[in-house]
Amino acid sequence: MDTHPITNNRICLLCATALLTLLAVVHTLLLVCYAHTGWQTAAVDAVATNACSATLAYLTWFMAGLLSMPATRCMTIAATTVLWLGGSMTLSLMLSDMLGLPDAPQLPTLPFKLLFGLPAWTALLLWYRLLKLTSTQAPVAVPLSPATAPDPQSTTPPTEYLDRISVKDGTRIHLISPDELLYIQACGDYATLVTPRGEYVMEQTMKYFESHLPPESFVRIHRSTIVSVSQISRLEQFGKETYQVLLKNGTRLRVSLSGYRLLRQRLGI
Structure with a gap:
């Protein structure tokens, strides 16, 4: 199995953790300020959304080598976004029920998720694809014989x-x-x-x-x-x-x- 570029690199792992934390804080603030959701409910929804993001981002690496055609990459971005939205909503509702909190409103946050999510998934897939190409697709050159x-x-x-x-x-x-x-x-x-x-x-x-x-x-x-x-x-x-x-x-x-x-x-x- 390929070595993951994020979990295998301490700097990348720290940067990814910091980015997810920042996104969770921004997500919570958006829910509280624009959807008038309680702090606890907003925090639970933010954790659920970012947990799904981290899981899918990790798993996507192992299929990045299969994305050799532009049409396949576009379909993968769309499918990953749908899985992310559906998974985060489901996990958020499950956590809210377990903790006895009101359900977080999903429709008000959907435009923000799409606005930030689509560019993020596109950039991630392109980065993964670049790493795969540079590591496996370079032609093999043999020097001239003596x-x-x-x-x-x-x-x-x-x-x-x-x-x-x-x-x-x-x-x-x-x-x-x-x-x-x-x-x-x-x-x-x-x-x-x-x-x-x-x-x-x-x-x-x-x-x-x-x-x-x-x-x-x-x-x-x-x-x-x-x-x-x-x-x-x-x-x-x-x-x-x-x-x-x-x-x-x-x-x-x-x-x-x-x-x-x-x-x-x-x-x-």
Whole structure:
């Protein structure tokens, strides 16, 4: 099971405890000042709400690695908010009945809970997702063998080429060899790795792949496309200073002017 970033770090744990305490005090004051609730009832509702928040925040970490798609993250935020609201209301009513206190009004506090709760859950999930990505989704780079290593006298740092690329997809990790790659396409902050057995999306820049894939095997034909030279069937011109490459699997990819010059140089034509 993954180590939790909050409970395993004393500073994070202290900050989380202080934040929950502050939220409980603010929650109590809002109930007393705006809903005219008694202090004891307001305190019980605040404790119930923050107890549910802490429990769900702890458990959410263990499913953060499954949230690889934006739609899934949005659905998780919505589901977590509903569970938080429902759980806190139920726990608050149970505690009030056990202590013989009047039930805290729920509807007056609902706008405040949504106002603060939705941004908080969104920020928490994004933070969890960032921690998961930085710890598990970095490509694996292997240094050059001694036979091909640069001269030790050189001041230029040795180039590291990728031996394999690890892509996390939910609970699975795919290992992709550079030899399998047909091409790489940029999609905003993501890169799509296209292979004969499927497409894989990961958070990585095109500049990284350009500098960490063997230059004799891969060429950047466009700012959003890197292609395997061995997969190119032919180079076509379909307009004035407009080019495209046809891959062996029938895919056509646009080539920029700078990419065209680089491709001709790489192919020796």
